Amino acid sequence: MSARPRFRRPLAARPNPLDNEFDLIARYFSRPAPSGYLGVGDDCALLPLAGGRHLATSTDLLIEGRHFFADAQPEALGHKALAVNLSDLAAMGAQPLGCLLGLSLPAVDADWLEQFASGFHALADSAGCPLVGGDTTRSISGIVISVTVMGQVDARQALRRDAAMVDDDIWVTGALGAPDIALQLLNGTLPMDQSLLAATRPTLDRPEPPWQFAQKLPGLAHAALDISDGLLQDLGHILEASKCGAELHFASMPVHPALQALDTGTVQQAVLAGGDVYQLCFTAAADKRQAIQQLADDAGQPISRIGRIVKQAGLHVWSADGQTISLASRGYDHFS
């Protein structure tokens, strides 16, 4: 817990800008970081190890009915439970070391367990992040999943949110907007469109954070965050911690192709403020452009350069015709 503990966007609720109760929670758990401990409040905390390396670690709770639907496919859920945590390691540029799983189940269902474990282990194997321990118990009501990931990183090169520099390029990995559209279709905020749901739902149910590409970024990039709370919200955290501003160009943003037929306002809202995007926003000096693009090409990782860090505080998004884009909501940041 930290100055600003990071929250996952609950599926079951839309943001409520008036409900700022998590500031209250943070007040009770925020403590000054002990000497040598870094990154408290970042995607991962960094704990000092012998030899100048740091342990990067993060934990997430996933609650049935809030973070996933009761009918979620267990294989996808096993994948996602680990993926959202690997995203936190990726956002620090850390190399996965292992993970722990806490699982509270209302009943023991062999089919469910087999599929959940299969999704979890498949991602753990490919990411080199073995499951090394855990705790299982019977729950009183729905499923509760707690995952903790651990990784290693050289603290001098860790992608901390306070490391952005003026004139840095701003990059994002992957494509934006699709998970939010899937959520809106499922929640009824958008009228149901089965083909649009089919095209967007995989990004919600099976996020693929760029853990492989991200491990190579330390030394090239400065700051990074995953954009699970929405691009503007999370980039805002970088700007606040790094004491600078940003200019973004909407025309440069990697809008998910499934969103083409939607109206401009809906697309802008989803791309700029939509959560559950387990991709990275990172900043890097302009003279690293070529090296970063090469790294992305080598890893088969799509990336887009979407703007620039500026000295003046504030976050401006320009449309293709030079207008400022403003939004009803900038993303999810509430205990709602």
Add this chain to the structure above:
Amino acid sequence: MSARPRFRRPLAARPNPLDNEFDLIARYFSRPAPSGYLGVGDDCALLPLAGGRHLATSTDLLIEGRHFFADAQPEALGHKALAVNLSDLAAMGAQPLGCLLGLSLPAVDADWLEQFASGFHALADSAGCPLVGGDTTRSISGIVISVTVMGQVDARQALRRDAAMVDDDIWVTGALGAPDIALQLLNGTLPMDQSLLAATRPTLDRPEPPWQFAQKLPGLAHAALDISDGLLQDLGHILEASKCGAELHFASMPVHPALQALDTGTVQQAVLAGGDVYQLCFTAAADKRQAIQQLADDAGQPISRIGRIVKQAGLHVWSADGQTISLASRGYDHFS
């Protein structure tokens, strides 16, 4: 998760020896440990770090109605949530590095949060195990607490369950039996006796694992486990992993003084099989007796030498008059 994931004794249920469903769960999550990873299935997993050190880590879920009562004092609950995890670090002889907290609450209650945080932080501060990160979310029903601890240990000296040697002394820290009696009074298995409850309940609500003493044991002791599932059950895990047997003398056991007025059978059951005892059972060579006793005296940590590791498989407990003690139940090991 492991060959035998370790379970906390639920408050709301008594052991059910016929209900072995957690073997089913273990089957889906057990994987061969990657090279260099040790202790999978022990109190902590040990992950290889640079420089020959290992990261010791463990996670526990505490569910309202199962692991604590809905009316539990939040300050004590904050203490206990961390204490049960520090007990796992102690059982490996690891030095605490930091912890993570996942908290799912049905509502934000400032008084509750303040007291919970106060109990948690007080123990974290005294044990040198700072809270470095976490996740908070609103739950659908009761409170869910997930704590992960991390520590460091030299893997060659870690107190692994498979490290007991024939002719080792068997030691326990602290006093035994009181938490089980408190539970039985609260559950109605024993008729209510308010003064007995007052004398035993603190051991249930505010366990004090010997984390300070335990950090000094590597190099002196061989195997260790915490006895949260009961002495015979947890010592049994050491014997199984170390391929040996044990002889115990009941007369040498540190029976909690509050249990004096109870009948012999109740006391034996509570001392030998009662769970929720966040104390250590450890083994060490006989030539280390004096050094270990000196260490305990220096730390103000009561310890008792209760028996001996033998070559022949099996676990025998002798009463003062030379009879074998047998019990209805040997402890808690089920998903019930």
